[in-house]
Structure formats: structure tokens, C-alpha cells
Amino acid sequence: MVLIGRGQDIDRIHAAFHSVRSTGRSRTVLVEASAGCGKTEVLGELVRHVESLGLTVLHTTAIAEEKDTPLSVIRSLVNGSPFPDELVRRFHTMGDAAARRISDDGRDAARRDAAWYELMRTFCTEVRTLARREPVVVAVDDVHHGDADSLRQLLHLARHCCSVPVLLAFTRPLVGEPVGSGFHAELLRQPNLDRVPLARLDVRGITAFLAELGHADVSADTAERCFEISGGNPLLLRALLSDTWPDSTGLRPSGGPGSSQAPPAGPAVTPRAGQEYGRAVVACLDRSGEKVREVAAGLAVLGGSFSHNLLSRLLDISAAELTENLQALRGAGIVSGTSFQHPAAKRAVLDSLEPSHRLELHRRSAELLHASGAPPALAAEHLRSAGQADGAWAVGVLRQAAEQALLEDVAGRAVSYLELAHSASEDPLLRAEIKIRLGSVARRISVADAERHVDDALRVLRTGRVDPSDAGGLGELLLAHGRLEQARTLLDQGRRPVDGKRARADDGHDPLARRGAWQVGGRSVRPDPPGPRPPADRAGVLARLGGPSSGREARHIAGTEGLLEITQLTDTTFDFVVDAIRTLLALGAVRRALHWCDTFLGEAAVRDAPGWEAAFAAVRAEGALHGGDLAEAERDANRCLALLPDRHRSAFEAAAVARLVTVHVARGDHAKAARLLSRPVADSLPDTVHWLHYLRARGLYCLATRQYDAALRDFREVGRVAVRWGTDRPALLPWRTDTAEVLLRLGDRDQGHRMATEQLALVQHGPPRVRGISLRLQGLAAERGARVALLNRAAVELNRADDPLELCRTLFDLADAYRQARQARQAAGVLRRARLLAKSCGLETPRDRVGAHGTPEVPVQRVVAEPPGRRSGWEHLSESERRVAGLAAGGHTNREISGRLHITMSTVEQHLTRVYRKLNINGREELISEFRAGVQV
Incomplete structure (x- = not known):
């Protein structure tokens, strides 16, 4: 199988051998082929043929690792020769002595030269002696790996055995590393030299190869595809077939490439380059030499940013060396032009690199690309692959590349660039700026990650290393995340004096006061986001949620929709779009709000922005509730939760939970609502507007389950915080009527x-x-x-x-x-x-x-404030456990219980665990049921 398509080449070598037998004169055959193209197999065929005739063959393979070992090739040849044992021992003794003299810093040059001459004369004499009895074949595979001293011996043999029947047969790559001591050039001068270049298989050769395996009926497309992936290299082709038919174990060489069991035949075959193919690529590179491996590694690392000059500088080799080694890669079918024959080949090369060496190549590539004026994205991608960046130039490149990635809607890449830039920067102000940008950009992907970046930026600000006036973007970002109180504090700290005095909240210079007309649904919309801006008249559209009904309300709706139609969704306009949709909800235009949610949901999905998609899904769930469609509200809220990462809790998650709780309460499914309210929440939740919606949903649950005191506390807390934050908008948060309903149930008409x-x-x-x-x-x-x-x-x-x-x-x-x-x-x-x-x-x-x-x-x-003692199991609770259980059953969260009883969250959790065990219940939901069972209403 391995010699398919090599019939003519083998005939040429056999003809050279028969010429030696018939004429009694020596010849030299040089088999040249790229790695994996069968030169070893062809030489092996000659050796087997000669041995079958009972003639003498001196055969060895030069090993790259022994290239610096004197006489390593010659010693291997004589070890397997029919020379007398005494002569072999003598030869080794002389070789060891010569090697010692070589290592003597050249101080005894005359004796060294004499030793070499004696060795060459002895070896040549013994070969001639053998050849006078019968033809002799001296075969050296991979002669380019031979040590310089052995190559001198072989050249001496070629020159001085012309009159005896000796066939010298060598194999080497077509191109690649130059062999030592001018061996190749001197060999080419020999008049009796036959060069036998082995070409790669073409499509016809591959078709014959497949037919030999039992695929005579394979389609031309399959053969063509095999050629495209393997480049016609027999070694790569065999590996490709092993990957394509993994169950045909005979295709995988065992003890040597060769015998195979034919895989199932069939014309409909899709070749698949997998693990075996990758191993074969690495094997070809190992056989081709160190320089070829280095060029392949550089080519794989540079990828699309390849240029001859860049690769030459990256590897610190000359243009001539680069050209020669690229030819070796092309000759082996690993590379086509300046690209790898198949992506699996590139992956195999990268995977074979030592990690530290691979990272260093990426880092060096980034430096060279930046120095050559390449687009920032090219250098940034190498920095990202290296996982590290140093210097102001790298930070600048990464930030520019991040903005370009955002324009191309590759937010994940932009985030990774900015995170790397943050780790590389040493300037506190610059690090804070990058964190603020991360807090904005990461919202496309994960609200939880965005909130984490905002928290990091706040921590830096609190250390005092950055002045609040230099972190202007952070205040706007806090507004976008609904953290209004923190935003006001920061913006107050960062306000500059106006006309020699500090700005007052009512003089038009207060950031939040100026946005007061924009506050919709618990958040303030920045009036002039950078980037694509909505028209200047939008303040008039969103200035009021009310006004005279009919005509004016309709004009507000039409104006808001007009803005949505012309606003492009970007990081800087995202909050405006969300608040504009919520404005439509507040104005009662539920169907139009749902329409715009669907529009931007589709755009966010197409642009691979799951964070945006989650936000629009949450707004849509709210709109579905306003429209009375519980099924749609549940679907949209679940979609929002599914888009949020599980590894981190976010305050925004509570918004979707609140919608789901409201749905289940409306359906009377209080058990599901209780399970949702038992989910852990983000520590930052009480600092955000999402807390208001969560509190209201929890209050509705307590109202539905007749926990009136708990419901009243939650609704009043909603009102207190909403008024304090300036987000009291009854159209979206009707806490007054919620409170009124509880009061009526408590008899306070x-x-x-x-x-x-x-x-x-x-x-x-x-x-x-x-x-x-x-x-x-x-x-x-x-x-x-x-x-x-x-x-x-x-x-x-x-x-x-x-x-x-x-x-x-x-x-x-x-x-x-x-x-x-x-x-x-x-x-x-x-x-x-x-x-x-x-x-x-x-x-x-x-x-x-x-x-x-x-x-x-x-x-x-x-509802009584304490659980009744007569219920079975309650009498076993300690006083502290009773207090914790009573508050938990009354609807309080662990955080609230911790605050009221002045104990840690961990202590609350431990008390509840013991309560559940003593009462033999499984959680808070059953605790509420147990509590209510003993309450008189």
C-alpha cells in the first residue's frame, strides 16, 4: 500500500543496482522527497530486494539527535556489517580515539588528521574487499542528519570505490536544512550519481490509493477532497483515512506503516482530519528538521498577519532560509502558498509547541506588527493569545482593537482586550477608565460581569487613588445600572464650581436634577449619550408621562416611536432605547412597546449580545404583564433568566424573578413564587432600582398568602425608597394602591x-x-x-x-x-x-x-408576630431559633433578619437549618405553611 504510485521510482533504483552488478562499477543514488512522501519506504524496498538476493547490505538511518556525535553513522553501518568482529572493535577503538582528539581543542591537529585518514582508508578498504566478492549496497536513510565526520567518510567512499560494484543509496528532503560539510554539493559533482525525486500523489494517485483499500467506487469529489486535505502526502493521506474510518484499525500503522484491512467501501465519504492527521503533520515536521519546524510554528502563530518580512524577523532567519523552508512545507503538503493545507494542520503545529515558546512567539509577533504599522486588531489578537501585555503601546493597541471589535459586534473579544489592557496598565486613572468602559461593554454579554466591573471601579475610587472628578463616566454607568444613590453621591463629588461657587441641585448644573425629566421606571436616562444621538427634541417627548389625555398622549407615543425608529443600538444608546420602550409602557402603549421589544430582541440575538437580549426580555415580560398575558410574561422572564450566567448573581436578575413571582401569584401558584423568592440574591440588589420591583413582587406574594404585616412592610419600603431616589412613578410602580389594598384587608379603610x-x-x-x-x-x-x-x-x-x-x-x-x-x-x-x-x-x-x-x-x-407554641415541634426550638423562624415565616429575607436581630447572615442560615431539622420540613415554603397552620385569621 505504501508504495502505490512509486513503481517507476523503484524501477530506477533497481536499474542502478543492476548496472552496478553488470558493469562492476559503483553508482550513487540520491532519493529526494519531502517528509512523509515515502523515501524511507522506497529505500527499504531496495534493501529488501538486495537482501533477497543474498547480497551484502550496510544499512542505517541517521538520527538528528546524534548529529554532533563523531562517526555515529559509520559506527552504525559497521555494527551491522559482515566485517570480522576484531575489525569492528578496532574501528570503534580508533573512532573513540579520534573523537577524543577532536575534543582536544585542536591542539594536536596532525595526529587528529592522521587518525581520520587511517579511519577512512580502513573503512574504504574493507568495503572494497567485500565488493570484490559480491556487489555491496551502502544505504543511509535521512543522510542530512548525519554527523560531519561520517559524511566525510561516505564522500571518500564515493570517490575511491569507482572501480568496484558498490551502490551508495541515500535519502534526503527535497529542500530543508543544508547538510553539513558541503556534503550535498560535493555529492552532486559525482559523475555516477542518479537523483530520484519522489513527487507527491496527484488526484489519480490518490484514487488508485483508495482503490487499493477497497474503494474502487469512491467518488471523484471524495478523492479531490482527500487531495485538498493531505496535499498528496502519503503519510498524511493514511492518517486522514484513519480519522475518516476510525473503526478500521488496520489503517493505523502498527509497527510500521503498511498493511491494512480495507475499510467499508462506499462512494459517499466525507474525509475528516482529526487526531491521527494532526500527529502525522507533527511527524512530518520532526523529520524535516528544526528550521522547518520553526518556520511552521511562526506561520501558525502569525496566521492571517503573515508576510515574508515579518516571519523572517520573527524567527531571525534570512529571507533565503525562509524561502527554502517554506518550500519544504509546501513540498510536504502541509502548506499551500502561505496558508496551511487544512486548519487541523495549523492546530497540530500550535498544540505541539512548548507553551512558553508559543506565548513568546505571540508576544513578539504583536511587537513586530505594531512596529510595522499594522491595524491594532492584528497586534491585539496576538497579545490576547499571549495572555500578557507590557508597555503603554500594548494598552493603547488593546483599547483601539476593543472599539473596533465592538463596531464588528464581537463583544466577547472586546471585553477580553479591555481586561488584558487593564492588567497591563500601571496608571491608576487609566485603569479606572478601562474598568468603567468594561462596565459598559460587558453589558452586551453578561450583566453580572458588568456589575462586577462597576464594583471594581468603585473600590478604586474609594481608595483615593483616583479623584471623583476624573471618573465622570462612572457616574453615568452607575445610573445605567440603576444604582441611583451611588451615582448621585459620585456626581455630587465630581461637580466642578460654576462661576466661582459650587453648583446647586436647582440651578441647572446638577446632573441628576437635569435628568429629572428623563427618569422613567426608576432610572435616569442620560440626555446626551456619546456616539449616535437621538434627536435633540426627545426631551420634549419624554419630559412627562402624563399631560392631557388623548391628543397629547398620542403625540408623546408617536414622538417616542419616532426616536426609536432612528436610533441605532449601541453601547451608548442602549439605555435610551430601554427607557424609551418603558416610556411607551408608562404611556399605556403596551402593544407598541412589545413591538419594539421584539425588534430589538431580534437585533440583540443577531448581534450575539445576550446581555442586551436579557434586558429586552425583562422589559417585554413587564409589558406582557401590563397587557395581561401571563403566559408571555412567564416565557419572557424565563428567557431573561436563561440568558443570565449561573456563575455570578446579578442585581438585574431580581427584575426577572420579580416578573415571574408576579405571574405565579396571579395564577395562585404560591409554591412556585415562594421557591423563586428563596433564591439567593446579589449583595448589591438593595442599592439598585431592581430592589423596588423585587420588594413589590414579594409584597404581592405576602398579600396573596395573607401575610399582611410583611406585605405592608414591603410596599411601604418601596414607597420610601422610590421617593428618596426620585423614581416615584405610579405608572410603573403603583405602590400606593398596593399599600391601600393591604390596609383595607387589615380594616384600615x-x-x-x-x-x-x-x-x-x-x-x-x-x-x-x-x-x-x-x-x-x-x-x-x-x-x-x-x-x-x-x-x-x-x-x-x-x-x-x-x-x-x-x-x-x-x-x-x-x-x-x-x-x-x-x-x-x-x-x-x-x-x-x-x-x-x-x-x-x-x-x-x-x-x-x-x-x-x-x-x-x-x-x-x-398575623401574630410569633409562631404558636402548641404546634408540634415548635416547643423544641430555642428562643433565638423562634425569633429567626418567625421572621422568616413572615416573609423577611435572611439579610433583613440579620439586620433586625443584629446577627450575621451565617448565624441566620445556621438557625434556619436547625429549625428545618427540628420541624422535619424541607425549607422556607414549608416553614410558612407550618407557621400559618397555627395562626388565627
Whole structure:
């Protein structure tokens, strides 16, 4: 199999040998081929042929590692020769003595030369003596690896054995490292030399090769593809076939390339370059010599940034050497032009490099590319591969390349460049700038990573190594992440004096005050983000969420959509786009908001920005809740969570959790809601606007499970923080009506009515959805005589808003109000409509409705503050365990329990673990059930 296509070459060598036998005169055959192309096999065929005739063959292989060992080749030849043992021992003794004289710093040159002459004369004499009896073949494989002294002996033999039947047969690469002592040049001068170059297989040769394996019916396309991958190199071809038919073990050489068991035949074959192919590539390089390996390594490292001059400088070799070794790679079928024949060949070369050497080549390549004026991305990619960068030039290159990568929507690469630039920089201010940029860029991929970079930048600022006035971008970034209080503090510290005095919050120079008109949904939108800017009139569009209804509201919606149509999604416009969509939600344009969410979700997915995609999915879940579609809200919230990494918790994750909790509470699936609320949260959550949505969702859960005290605490905390942060927007966070509903269930009708009326006054000219919610709670808190009218007004507003969830709740309350007013027919009709609407929405029929039994005035007994002792197992709890368990069952998080009881989070967790074990329960959800089982309501 290995000699397929080599028939003519073998015939030439046999002809040279038969000429020696017939004429009695010597000849020299030089078999030249690239590594893996069969020169060893061809020489072996000659040796086997001569030995089969019973003639003498002196055969050896020169080894690269013994190139500096004197007479290593000649000693190997005589070891296997028919020379008398005494002569062999004498030859070794003389060789050792000569080697010692060589190492004597040349101080005894005359004796050394005499020893060499004696060795050459002895070796030549013995070969001539053998040849006079019968023809002799002296065969040396890989002669280019021979030591200089042995090569001198072989040349002496070629010159002085012309009149005896001796065939000298050598193999060497077509191109590659020059052999020592001018051996090759001197050999070419011999008049009796036959050069036998072995070409690589062409497509026809590969077809014959495959046919020999039992693939006579293989398609021409398969043979062509085999040629493209292997380059016609028989060694690479055999390895390729081993990878293609991994179960045909006979294709893998065992003890030597050769015998094979034919793999299953079939024309539909797709050659696959795998592990065996990679090993064969490395084997070819090892056989080709050190210089060829170095050139292959340099070519693999440089990749697309290759140039002859660059590679020559990288390897510190001359242009002539480079050209010769590139020819060797092309001759072996490993390289085509200046590219590897197949990506698997490049991978094999890179994998074979010593890691430190590989990294050094990448680092040096980056330096050379930068010095030659190459695009920053080329040098940056080598720095990234090296995993290290040094010097201001490297930091500059990495930052430029990061911005270019962002333009090409390769955010992951941009982040890796910036992280490397940060580690390479020694300037604290520059490091802070890079961290701030990372906090913005990383949002495309992972909100958690972005938050981590923001935290790092804040820590640097707190060390005092960077002045707050020099970290202006950090304040804007904190706003983007919803960390409003930290942003205000930083922006206050960084404000410059205006006209000799510090700027005041109300003089137009306060950053947050100036953005006050832009605050939508708990965050402030920066009015002039760098990069592509929305039109200047957008402040007029987003300045108010309310205003007179109808025409003006419609103009606000149209203006906001107009801005979205012309705004390109970038790192600097992303927050504007998100807030503009949430503005549409606040204005009641739910369908349009969902449309724009879908538009930007698709764009984020196409641009491989999972962080952006998660943000738009969260907004879409909120929009679906506003539109009353629980199924869509659940799907979008789960999509958001799926796009967030598991390895780090982010504050933003709580936004998606809040949407899911709201969905499950609406469906009456309190167990799922409890499991979600039991998930660990990010430590930074209470410092962000996402905390408000999380608190509200938890309050809704506590309200649904009749934990009224806990619900009231959460809703009031939402209001307190929202007012303090300046994010009190009832259209998106109606905490007043949430509080009113709890107060009504606790029997405090006056306070409930006050809260509902206060919210209604704030949204009197706002979107119909929040007006409808406010009217519903105002109606529930009103006197019976006014209740029907207010609830009817609420139903009209919610019908306008196209919110079936809130409309359904209002209709149930309206049916109760009609029944209390003794209008049975109207009550039945409204109740029937409410039930149909609840079924279509997947909404649980509201239980314990405030007016269901005509008892909104009757106080509902509050949940007791401590768990009853008479329940089985509670009596085994210690006092501290009782306190922790009571707070946990009341809806408090571990962090809140820690703060109230002045103990560590770890202590809280240990207490809860013991409580679960003593009560024989599995978690917080069962603890709540156990607690409620003993509570009188």
C-alpha cells in the first residue's frame, strides 16, 4: 500500500543496482522527497530486494539527535556489517580515539588528521574487499542528519570505490536544512550519481490509493477532497483515512506503516482530519528538521498577519532560509502558498509547541506588527493569545482593537482586550477608565460581569487613588445600572464650581436634577449619550408621562416611536432605547412597546449580545404583564433568566424573578413564587432600582398568602425608597394602591382610601391603566353608595388600557359591589364576564376579596408576630431559633433578619437549618405553611 504510485521510482533504483552488478562499477543514488512522501519506504524496498538476493547490505538511518556525535553513522553501518568482529572493535577503538582528539581543542591537529585518514582508508578498504566478492549496497536513510565526520567518510567512499560494484543509496528532503560539510554539493559533482525525486500523489494517485483499500467506487469529489486535505502526502493521506474510518484499525500503522484491512467501501465519504492527521503533520515536521519546524510554528502563530518580512524577523532567519523552508512545507503538503493545507494542520503545529515558546512567539509577533504599522486588531489578537501585555503601546493597541471589535459586534473579544489592557496598565486613572468602559461593554454579554466591573471601579475610587472628578463616566454607568444613590453621591463629588461657587441641585448644573425629566421606571436616562444621538427634541417627548389625555398622549407615543425608529443600538444608546420602550409602557402603549421589544430582541440575538437580549426580555415580560398575558410574561422572564450566567448573581436578575413571582401569584401558584423568592440574591440588589420591583413582587406574594404585616412592610419600603431616589412613578410602580389594598384587608379603610386618592391625584391626566387601578382601590375603600360608580369608572379605564388582568380583578369587585347594592342581575352578568376573562387569562379567581362579603369595614385580625407554641415541634426550638423562624415565616429575607436581630447572615442560615431539622420540613415554603397552620385569621 505504501508504495502505490512509486513503481517507476523503484524501477530506477533497481536499474542502478543492476548496472552496478553488470558493469562492476559503483553508482550513487540520491532519493529526494519531502517528509512523509515515502523515501524511507522506497529505500527499504531496495534493501529488501538486495537482501533477497543474498547480497551484502550496510544499512542505517541517521538520527538528528546524534548529529554532533563523531562517526555515529559509520559506527552504525559497521555494527551491522559482515566485517570480522576484531575489525569492528578496532574501528570503534580508533573512532573513540579520534573523537577524543577532536575534543582536544585542536591542539594536536596532525595526529587528529592522521587518525581520520587511517579511519577512512580502513573503512574504504574493507568495503572494497567485500565488493570484490559480491556487489555491496551502502544505504543511509535521512543522510542530512548525519554527523560531519561520517559524511566525510561516505564522500571518500564515493570517490575511491569507482572501480568496484558498490551502490551508495541515500535519502534526503527535497529542500530543508543544508547538510553539513558541503556534503550535498560535493555529492552532486559525482559523475555516477542518479537523483530520484519522489513527487507527491496527484488526484489519480490518490484514487488508485483508495482503490487499493477497497474503494474502487469512491467518488471523484471524495478523492479531490482527500487531495485538498493531505496535499498528496502519503503519510498524511493514511492518517486522514484513519480519522475518516476510525473503526478500521488496520489503517493505523502498527509497527510500521503498511498493511491494512480495507475499510467499508462506499462512494459517499466525507474525509475528516482529526487526531491521527494532526500527529502525522507533527511527524512530518520532526523529520524535516528544526528550521522547518520553526518556520511552521511562526506561520501558525502569525496566521492571517503573515508576510515574508515579518516571519523572517520573527524567527531571525534570512529571507533565503525562509524561502527554502517554506518550500519544504509546501513540498510536504502541509502548506499551500502561505496558508496551511487544512486548519487541523495549523492546530497540530500550535498544540505541539512548548507553551512558553508559543506565548513568546505571540508576544513578539504583536511587537513586530505594531512596529510595522499594522491595524491594532492584528497586534491585539496576538497579545490576547499571549495572555500578557507590557508597555503603554500594548494598552493603547488593546483599547483601539476593543472599539473596533465592538463596531464588528464581537463583544466577547472586546471585553477580553479591555481586561488584558487593564492588567497591563500601571496608571491608576487609566485603569479606572478601562474598568468603567468594561462596565459598559460587558453589558452586551453578561450583566453580572458588568456589575462586577462597576464594583471594581468603585473600590478604586474609594481608595483615593483616583479623584471623583476624573471618573465622570462612572457616574453615568452607575445610573445605567440603576444604582441611583451611588451615582448621585459620585456626581455630587465630581461637580466642578460654576462661576466661582459650587453648583446647586436647582440651578441647572446638577446632573441628576437635569435628568429629572428623563427618569422613567426608576432610572435616569442620560440626555446626551456619546456616539449616535437621538434627536435633540426627545426631551420634549419624554419630559412627562402624563399631560392631557388623548391628543397629547398620542403625540408623546408617536414622538417616542419616532426616536426609536432612528436610533441605532449601541453601547451608548442602549439605555435610551430601554427607557424609551418603558416610556411607551408608562404611556399605556403596551402593544407598541412589545413591538419594539421584539425588534430589538431580534437585533440583540443577531448581534450575539445576550446581555442586551436579557434586558429586552425583562422589559417585554413587564409589558406582557401590563397587557395581561401571563403566559408571555412567564416565557419572557424565563428567557431573561436563561440568558443570565449561573456563575455570578446579578442585581438585574431580581427584575426577572420579580416578573415571574408576579405571574405565579396571579395564577395562585404560591409554591412556585415562594421557591423563586428563596433564591439567593446579589449583595448589591438593595442599592439598585431592581430592589423596588423585587420588594413589590414579594409584597404581592405576602398579600396573596395573607401575610399582611410583611406585605405592608414591603410596599411601604418601596414607597420610601422610590421617593428618596426620585423614581416615584405610579405608572410603573403603583405602590400606593398596593399599600391601600393591604390596609383595607387589615380594616384600615380611611388610610386605604387616602393612599388610593393620593395615587389617583398623581395620575389624573396619566395613562388609563394606572388611573383604573387607582379608581378600583378608591372604590373598594369608599362608602357602599359610591362603590359601584367608582368601580365602573375603573373598569372603563382598564378596558381602554387593554389590561385584562386588572380589568378581571375590577369586574370581580364590581360584581361584589352590585350584590351588596342588591342588584343581583347586574352582579350575575358582571361575575359571568369576570370568570370568562379570568379563564382566558389563566388568572386564579380572587379569593378573600375585600368586598366579597360586604365586610371591608370589619377589621381582619393581623398575623401574630410569633409562631404558636402548641404546634408540634415548635416547643423544641430555642428562643433565638423562634425569633429567626418567625421572621422568616413572615416573609423577611435572611439579610433583613440579620439586620433586625443584629446577627450575621451565617448565624441566620445556621438557625434556619436547625429549625428545618427540628420541624422535619424541607425549607422556607414549608416553614410558612407550618407557621400559618397555627395562626388565627
